[in-house]
Amino acid sequence: MNRSLAPELSLLVASCLHIEYEERRLMDSRHLFNLLYYHQIRPVFLSYIHERGIDVNFKQKLTNDCQHITFSNMLCAQELVRVDKLLTAKDITTYAYKGSVWADWLYGNVGQREFGDIDLLIPKEDFAEAIEVLSNEAGYLADDYRKYLLETPKMRKRFFRTDYHIPMLRETGDSTNVLEAHWEIAYPRLLFTFPSDEWSRYSEKYMLLGKELNVFQKEYQFLILLVHHGGKEQWKKLKYIADLAAYMFRYGHLTDWEKVTALAKEKGIYSLLTWSLGILKALCLPWKKEWPQQIVSVEVTSLIKQWETAPRLPSNSTWPYFKHGLAIHDGFKHKSALIFEHLKYFSEWQLLWHKAAWYKKKQS
Known part of the structure; x- marks a missing residue:
């Protein structure tokens, strides 16, 4: 482990990578506690210190907390299965990802990963009908502004061109379920091209709580994981590093890395792939012979600083997204396409103005 890491962060990184922690430097328990909660790795950390006999006060x-997380995650998994059954009964194809599916897929234990909502990918052609089923039969409602966007034809078209999902809420007594219905995996301006017309080509079945769900083949789903954790979230939390390491340990020796490489290059995110795996190497994860051998360590000083300081996320992410997008997309072709997508986004001035006015009115 890198000795330049503070002892608290060093222990957390070791738990995410599931490697030995042999240091015995004094720790600030409050700082460790705060970092642990910020990085959302409580179940991973608890398993790690339990296995190695490490004590914390x-x-x-x-x-x-982890017992509560397990209970909450199980309820989310049950709710995912219920919603999927309702949509499947209407011949609406959905793909489960993130949340409880990734907890089970990556860790083999639905309680081993912190998450807060249910995520479904729904092809564009089925999206309108799916929203009706989610609203009328599953009990999920979009907020007033998104209802307005969906019900106003001109705004609806602009909304679908510039956004990628609709958060929906379901009130159940003392709790609230959050479901995010996606027609893309990210904002179109970020140029992560995983269009719904190719999903069936990479689909497979996954058994969760006795129900078959549509998910993606591991190579395709791995790239989606990289897009979410490294492309959108930029590896800002150790939760994402833990997921990446878990994938490598569980599926790295079974993965068709030539297929992953070909898909990444086709989608212009090979730089994202090599950077992401290079982070694991830089953090001293023991590299297995079945894993990609062309990967080299990358500079992680800025990431370590971010993990240590746990900064608040910026209120406006457009500029950080754009800068990061230029760094992780490949070559002139994909970088210029990214610039073009951002220009298209800002050309939707009517939607952007309307959105700003709506939220300003709501706040007042």
Whole structure:
């Protein structure tokens, strides 16, 4: 482990990579506690310290929290299965990803990963009918502004051109379920091209709680994981590093890396692939012979600083998204397409103006 890491962060990184932690430097328990919660790796960390006999003075609270996380995750998994059954009954194809599916897929345990909502990918041609089923039969409602966008033809077209999902809420007694219905995996201006007309080509079945769900083949789903964790979230939290390491340990020796490489180059994100795996190498994850051998360590100083300081996310992410997008997209062709997509986004001034006015009115 890199000795330049503070002892608290060093322990958290070791738990995410599932590697030995042999340091015995004094730690600030409060700082460790705060970092642990910020990075959303409580179940991973609890399993790690339990296996290695490492003690922390907040272990009982951590244990209680992880029991609650397991219970909440199981309810989300059950809700995912219920919603999928309702949509399947209407011949609407959906693809489950993130959330409880990734918890089970990556860790083999639905309680081992922190998440907060249910995510479904729904092809564009089925999206309108799916929203009706989710609203009328599953009990999920979009907020007033998105209802307005969906019900106003001109705004609806602009909304679908510039956005990628609709958050929906379902009130159930003392709790609230959050479901995100996606027609893309990210904002179109970010140029992560995983269009719905190719999803069936890479689909496979996955068993969760006795129900077959549509998911994606591991190579395709791995790239989606990289897009979400590294492309959108830029590896800002250790939760994402833990997911990446979990994939490598569980599926790295089974993955068709030539297929992954070909798909990444086709989609202009080979730089994202090599950078992401290079982070694991830089963090001293033992590299197995079945894993890609062309990967080299990358500079992680800025990431370490970010993990240590746990900064607030910016209120406006457009500029950071754009700069990061230029860095992780390949070559002139894909970088220029990214610039063009951002120009197209800002040309939708009517939607952007209307959106700003709506939220300003709501706040007032």
